[in-house]
Amino acid sequence: MLKLYNTLTRKKEVFESIETGKVKMYNCGPTVYDYSHIGNLRTFIFADTLRRHLETIGYEVRQIMNITDVGHLTADDLSQADTGEDKMLKASRREKKTPQDVANFYTEKFFEDLEKLNFKKAHFFPRATTHIPQIIKMVETLIEKGLAYEKNGNVFYDVTKFKDYGKLSKKKLADLKENARLEKHPDKKHGYDFALWLKAPKEHLLKWKSPWSLGYPGWHIECSAMSIEYLGETMDIHTGGEDHIFPHHENEIAQSEGCTEKEFSKFWLHTRFLLVDSQKMSKSKNNFYILKDILDKGFSAMDFRFMMLSSHYRSSLNFTWDGLQQASANFKKISRFISRLQEFQIKSEEASKIDPKKYLEYFDEAINDDLNTPKALSILFEMISEANKEMDAGQLSPKNLALLKNTWNKMNSDLGIEIEKKKSSQIPNEIIDLAEERVQARKEKDFEKADEIRKKIGKEGYTLDDMPNGTYGIIEK
Numbered sequence: 001m002l003k004l005y006n007t008l009t010r011k012k013e014v015f016e017s018i019e020t021g022k023v024k025m026y027n028c029g030p031t032v033y034d035y036s037h038i039g040n041l042r043t044f045i046f047a048d049t050l051r052r053h054l055e056t057i058g059y060e061v062r063q064i065m066n067i068t069d070v071g072h073l074t075a076d077d078l079s080q081a082d083t084g085e086d087k088m089l090k091a092s093r094r095e096k097k098t099p100q101d102v103a104n105f106y107t108e109k110f111f112e113d114l115e116k117l118n119f120k121k122a123h124f125f126p127r128a129t130t131h132i133p134q135i136i137k138m139v140e141t142l143i144e145k146g147l148a149y150e151k152n153g154n155v156f157y158d159v160t161k162f163k164d165y166g167k168l169s170k171k172k173l174a175d176l177k178e179n180a181r182l183e184k185h186p187d188k189k190h191g192y193d194f195a196l197w198l199k200a201p202k203e204h205l206l207k208w209k210s211p212w213s214l215g216y217p218g219w220h221i222e223c224s225a226m227s228i229e230y231l232g233e234t235m236d237i238h239t240g241g242e243d244h245i246f247p248h249h250e251n252e253i254a255q256s257e258g259c260t261e262k263e264f265s266k267f268w269l270h271t272r273f274l275l276v277d278s279q280k281m282s283k284s285k286n287n288f289y290i291l292k293d294i295l296d297k298g299f300s301a302m303d304f305r306f307m308m309l310s311s312h313y314r315s316s317l318n319f320t321w322d323g324l325q326q327a328s329a330n331f332k333k334i335s336r337f338i339s340r341l342q343e344f345q346i347k348s349e350e351a352s353k354i355d356p357k358k359y360l361e362y363f364d365e366a367i368n369d370d371l372n373t374p375k376a377l378s379i380l381f382e383m384i385s386e387a388n389k390e391m392d393a394g395q396l397s398p399k400n401l402a403l404l405k406n407t408w409n410k411m412n413s414d415l416g417i418e419i420e421k422k423k424s425s426q427i428p429n430e431i432i433d434l435a436e437e438r439v440q441a442r443k444e445k446d447f448e449k450a451d452e453i454r455k456k457i458g459k460e461g462y463t464l465d466d467m468p469n470g471t472y473g474i475i476e477k
């Protein structure tokens with residue numbers, strides 16, 4: 001039974017999908033005016049792990065991640081309020097490229113990172129600039145419903161008209177009124193209203209025709225418009241970094257639920273901040289890292305993925321190079337263990353006590369508990385330690401050897417770790433059961449039955465390798 005912490009209710013809840021066996025998930029994706037930093041990547045690794053686990057437990061997942069290729073509307077975004085400048089245009093000037101070329105370049109780089117980090121690709125990565133008609137239509141609906149207003153070619157959402165405003169972030173309008181960081185716009189009725197559409201200044205390069213002005217959309221509206229386009233009016237899970245709770249996700253709810261009058265997402269999951277050397281990452285502090293910085297220091301993308309899995313997604317993570325070194329050493333322990341399993345020669349089947357199925361059960365329990373990956377990894381390391389002892393003593397039985405390989409493969413379907421070169425082969429439990437049955441038949445001197453089982457195993461694509469002491473190995477043909 002999977003439990004997830006829902007930011008909406010501030011509780012761990014049993015996850016049940018709207019449609020049996022299917023999950024609709026939306027992840028707020030990157031803004032492509034720069035490389036994704038390691039804090040962004042942490043959030044995406046969490047989304048990937050969640051997708052993997054949902055699939056492991058049998059769901060068919062439809063995963064959508066947007067690519068924001070329109071500049072942020074900085075005046076309405078608290079987290080950007082210090083700059084007051086469109087980041088896409090700023091990047092375009094910095095790199096002497098058109099905004100489209102900037103977006104294409106960083107989108108490509110983002111996909112390269114996903115590949116290196118062994119992500120399962122989302123089913124679709126919709127881009128804001130190719131969904132302007134859907135965005136305009138949604139803004140029109142919000143105006144018709146009296147939730148938004150136009151002034152001088154600009155359209156704002158009237159936050160006072162949406163009764164549930166603040167339900168995700170638990171903010172109250174009265175508190176927002178006091179917030180000095182909300183930037184002013186002469187056409188806004190209230191300071192906390194946010195822009196849906198803005199009239200473009202002359203020098204603005206990205207602009208589209210609309211019923212209100214030649215302009216461009218606010219940041220929040222793209223996620224509402226694109227998620228409804230690809231997932232329908234209500235989805236199962238929406239994810240993002242904790243900095244998205246307010247204003248971005250709060251505003252997505254206001255827009256989407258204001259339009260459809262239906263619940264927008266059943267579950268809201270948020271990843272906590274990643275700090276670097278206990279400080280907020282920033283370019284001015286020289287502690288702003290991207291995946292390339294990690295690779296340049298001789299670490300692998302898997303070292304980084306492993307490090308991210310070593311902390312719970314709802315705990316803030318302090319990134320240090322020493323921490324990455326430690327994660328890398330731990331990751332090597334797993335790699336060595338997998339190689340050892342591949343090469344291990346059975347010597348005897350006496351006294352093998354390890355119970356890989358039990359470890360898998362505990363591992364699943366940990367992951368099902370709001371994706372507790374650090375606990376799951378500690379269970380994996382306990383298993384590795386016990387298995388290594390049995391291998392050292394030559395005690396590991398063929399059955400347990402095969403079960404250990406299976407257990408690792410099953411655990412790794414959640415973790416998504418790529419072990420270089422030698423891949424662990426997957427021998428189904430049914431084949432192991434048959435092999436065990438055959439050992440029994442041979443003990444009972446029922447050679448006819450033993451032979452039949454060998455043929456049956458052969459038909460399934462595996463070969464049994466008999467050892468002189470009565471044990472066996474299973475090889476995939």
Ligand SMILES: [Zn+2]
Binds near residue numbers: 027028029248
């Ligand atoms: Zn979003």
